[in-house]
Amino acid sequence: MPREDFIAVDHFSFFYGAKQALFDIHMDIPERQVTALIGPSGCGKSTLLRNMNRMNDLIDGVRHAGDIRLNGSSLYDPKIEVISLRKRVGMVFQKYNPFAKTIYENVVFSLRVAGRNGRRELDEVVERSLRSAALWEEVKDRLHESAFGLSGGQQQRLCIARAIANQPEILLMDEPCAALDPTATLKIESLIRDLKEQFTIVIVTHNMEQATRCSDRTAFLYMGRLIEYGSTRQIFETPRQEETEAYISGRFS
Amino acid sequence: MDSKPTSFATTGRSRKGEPFVWLTAAGLTMGVVLTLGLLGLVVTKGIQTFWPDRIQVFEIDTGAGTEKVAGYVVQERERRDPQGVDHEEIQIFRGNRELFGEKFAFFDRASIRSQEIPEDILLVERMEGGHVIARAGKILRADGTEVPANDPGFATSLDELIEKTDTKREELRRIEKIEIGRNAREVKELRSLERFEGSTPETQARLATLNEEFLKLDAERNLVRQALAGDVLLLDAVDGREIRIEAGELLHIFRPNQAGVIGRTGEMLRRVWHFLASDPREANTEGGVYPAIFGTVVMTLVMSLFVTPFGVVAAIYLREYAKQGPLVRAVRISVNNLAGVPSIVFGVFGLAFFIYFLGGVVDSWFFPRSEEPVFKSGGVLWASLTLALLTVPVVIVATEEALAAVPRGVREAALACGASKWQAIQRVVLPASLPGILTGVILAMARGAGEVAPLMLVGVVKSAPDLPIDGEAPFIHAERQFMHLGFHIYDLGFQSPDSEAAKPMVFATTLLLITIVVVMNLAAIIIRNRLRKKYATSSF
Numbered sequence: 001m002p003r004e005d006f007i008a009v010d011h012f013s014f015f016y017g018a019k020q021a022l023f024d025i026h027m028d029i030p031e032r033q034v035t036a037l038i039g040p041s042g043c044g045k046s047t048l049l050r051n052m053n054r055m056n057d058l059i060d061g062v063r064h065a066g067d068i069r070l071n072g073s074s075l076y077d078p079k080i081e082v083i084s085l086r087k088r089v090g091m092v093f094q095k096y097n098p099f100a101k102t103i104y105e106n107v108v109f110s111l112r113v114a115g116r117n118g119r120r121e122l123d124e125v126v127e128r129s130l131r132s133a134a135l136w137e138e139v140k141d142r143l144h145e146s147a148f149g150l151s152g153g154q155q156q157r158l159c160i161a162r163a164i165a166n167q168p169e170i171l172l173m174d175e176p177c178a179a180l181d182p183t184a185t186l187k188i189e190s191l192i193r194d195l196k197e198q199f200t201i202v203i204v205t206h207n208m209e210q211a212t213r214c215s216d217r218t219a220f221l222y223m224g225r226l227i228e229y230g231s232t233r234q235i236f237e238t239p240r241q242e243e244t245e246a247y248i249s250g251r252f253s
Numbered sequence: 254m255d256s257k258p259t260s261f262a263t264t265g266r267s268r269k270g271e272p273f274v275w276l277t278a279a280g281l282t283m284g285v286v287l288t289l290g291l292l293g294l295v296v297t298k299g300i301q302t303f304w305p306d307r308i309q310v311f312e313i314d315t316g317a318g319t320e321k322v323a324g325y326v327v328q329e330r331e332r333r334d335p336q337g338v339d340h341e342e343i344q345i346f347r348g349n350r351e352l353f354g355e356k357f358a359f360f361d362r363a364s365i366r367s368q369e370i371p372e373d374i375l376l377v378e379r380m381e382g383g384h385v386i387a388r389a390g391k392i393l394r395a396d397g398t399e400v401p402a403n404d405p406g407f408a409t410s411l412d413e414l415i416e417k418t419d420t421k422r423e424e425l426r427r428i429e430k431i432e433i434g435r436n437a438r439e440v441k442e443l444r445s446l447e448r449f450e451g452s453t454p455e456t457q458a459r460l461a462t463l464n465e466e467f468l469k470l471d472a473e474r475n476l477v478r479q480a481l482a483g484d485v486l487l488l489d490a491v492d493g494r495e496i497r498i499e500a501g502e503l504l505h506i507f508r509p510n511q512a513g514v515i516g517r518t519g520e521m522l523r524r525v526w527h528f529l530a531s532d533p534r535e536a537n538t539e540g541g542v543y544p545a546i547f548g549t550v551v552m553t554l555v556m557s558l559f560v561t562p563f564g565v566v567a568a569i570y571l572r573e574y575a576k577q578g579p580l581v582r583a584v585r586i587s588v589n590n591l592a593g594v595p596s597i598v599f600g601v602f603g604l605a606f607f608i609y610f611l612g613g614v615v616d617s618w619f620f621p622r623s624e625e626p627v628f629k630s631g632g633v634l635w636a637s638l639t640l641a642l643l644t645v646p647v648v649i650v651a652t653e654e655a656l657a658a659v660p661r662g663v664r665e666a667a668l669a670c671g672a673s674k675w676q677a678i679q680r681v682v683l684p685a686s687l688p689g690i691l692t693g694v695i696l697a698m699a700r701g702a703g704e705v706a707p708l709m710l711v712g713v714v715k716s717a718p719d720l721p722i723d724g725e726a727p728f729i730h731a732e733r734q735f736m737h738l739g740f741h742i743y744d745l746g747f748q749s750p751d752s753e754a755a756k757p758m759v760f761a762t763t764l765l766l767i768t769i770v771v772v773m774n775l776a777a778i779i780i781r782n783r784l785r786k787k788y789a790t791s792s793f
Contacts, residue, residue: 084671086669090670093662097663099666099681099685100663100684100685101684162666166670
């Protein structure tokens with residue numbers, strides 16, 4: 001039975017120095033579904049996403065209040081190691097960012113840093129991950145060539161393959177199609193729909209059609225607050241809040 | 254309706270920036286012209302050194318009669334004498350130091366009665382005394398026979414003589430340098446052992462054997478010397494005087510006025526090879542610069558070996574780990590300023606810290622029995638370390654910039670894959686910044702290879718026949734003093750007894766130094782481009 005509160009954001013606030021970016025966000029993200037975070041630029045959706053694997057720790061002078069729990073355990077428990085957390089939470093970024101390595105080495109990176117170097121295992125992981133990312137057929141003959149030889153859409157799918165190689169539970173996607181053309185975007189979207197069989201996906205997007213096309217739930221954030229959260233259909237068809245309606249109908253952005 | 258066509262300003266007013274474009278272009282042109290001029294000067298002068306000129310024989314009016322002088326023209330100049338009369342003078346290289354004392358002489362153009370290029374003039378290179386320019390006289394053999402120059406077999410006999418000399422000299426060198434040298438070293442070690450631990454029957458027996466061996470070698474040496482002695486080449490200078498050269502002194506004979514273009518080109522190549530591959534002679538003014546090439550290259554490579562890891566590690570800490578604040582800023586400014594410290598200061602530091610302190614420590618730990626300092630004196634190791642310190646700011650700055658140019662997204666991606674910070678740096682950030690780091694190393698090598706001042710304090714010497722790497726165990730002699738092309742140039746130009754004679758060598762050596770720096774840089778650039786292709790990134 002999938003958990004309804006697989007990721008539990010519990011009255012979470014977040015500050016960059018003196019500036020508060022998130023105000024008391026409270027929401028439960030269900031297991032093996034796609035949850036979209038939408039909202040105008042600067043509303044805090046990326047900040048929320050980047051807190052789910054504590055990527056914001058890299059920035060100096062940040063602090064938080066409240067908690068985020070992953071499958072019942074707190075991310076901010078001082079006892080947990082950030083590295084082990086990030087192994088359970090994969091992430092795909094706005095701008096595709098493969099490493100200056102071969103396609104093969106890009107995919108197995110998370111295994112290598114975990115000290116897993118068995119040739120057989122790595123080969124299996126590469127094939128499985130690239131197949132999951134719908135890239136296998138296109139690159140199987142040039143696995144040992146530089147990743148920079150791929151097209152933009154292919155590079156982004158390679159980044160997805162890299163993010164899922166180590167079998168995380170959650171996949172965070174920060175505007176994964178922002179730098180891609182429409183064809184590549186459609187490919188990634190259908191990939192997202194396939195991937196939710198295995199992973200709990202949280203996606204930040206600016207594109208409302210994209211949210212309707214591939215998410216099950218949608219959260220609308222505005223000025224660092226969670227305005228409305230519900231099934232994607234409900235949010236887009238019968239929004240309860242005035243700001244939500246204004247945003248989805250394009251009256252402000 | 255009347256509409257006025259849009260008018261554009263045509264000339265003048267809108268082009269106010271134009272003079273500044275010209276100004277900047279002029280600045281660049283100046284730089285390019287100066288660089289090309291410098292390179293052109295060095296290249297032409299350097300190549301001229303090796304090109305065999307025709308030897309002319311001048312008949313000169315000395316006032317009391319005429320005198321014949323043979324040689325080639327080195328330069329022309331104008332001189333005003335005390336009466337205010339201008340004279341056009343030519344400088345002639347006439348060699349034959351034993352006759353004239355000076356290898357060069359100036360003559361007034363007006364005093365030249367005639368000049369000719371006779372075919373039978375020889376240019377003779379010998380071990381000591383510089384070149385001889387004269388006509389062949391005869392060969393006096395040790396067995397009493399002689400071969401006069403007009404004998405049809407003279408040329409062959411001369412070639413045979415030189416060949417024989419070459420083999421014998423090589424044999425002599427082997428005996429003296431390798432066999433007797435080895436013997437002497439072992440004797441020294443045994444003596445030092447006896448001094449510290451007392452004499453034992455074994456050491457005495459070994460010393461006796463060594464002494465016997467030495468006597469045998471000495472006899473062998475004398476035999477070869479005798480074989481070298483005896484044969485004599487007599488030459489007739491153009492003024493009628495006779496020059497006597499022992500066959501053992503003969504190096505090479507060339508007939509510049511008979512040789513065609515091919516012959517002269519061959520002679521030039523021979524001279525170039527001789528210059529590159531042989532040891533210096535006669536206080537460095539003759540012979541080659543092989544030990545200096547070797548020393549320069551070894552020192553530069555060892556320096557890069559030290560400076561690269563040191564600089565890269567320091568830069569990684571500065572850029573990736575250190576908390577950016579006033580302290581780090583101060584450190585960074587200091588590092589940048591380190592690059593501007595006069596290099597001689599580094600030499601003094603190297604002398605005080607590396608040689609006196611570190612070298613002293615090393616000697617007292619590992620060579621307590623040695624009479625002479627081993628590491629407590631200048632050597633290639635200390636020189637390389639000193640230069641590594643001198644060039645480390647270059648590597649740090651370049652590495653920091655290369656690290657900063659790695660996109661943030663790439664680091665975040667590595668961390669998001671579960672990499673620790675160090676893993677992200679080591680596996681992703683460093684490979685991506687490798688080309689930039691190599692650029693820094695290339696700059697450091699270029700800087701280090703051309704540095705002279707600090708080296709004079711920490712191990713470079715005028716003459717060091719023993720190379721820092723050779724076939725004698727333990728093969729790498731990090732403590733040895735060495736020769737360096739940069740210092741060689743200084744030594745030739747300003748420290749040699751006959752600076753006029755050394756001038757061509759100065760240019761040739763300069764050309765060589767530039768060539769070596771360029772070659773080492775090119776090699777590094779090729780490696781960098783390979784890496785770049787391998788990790789074709791958008792940055793750099």
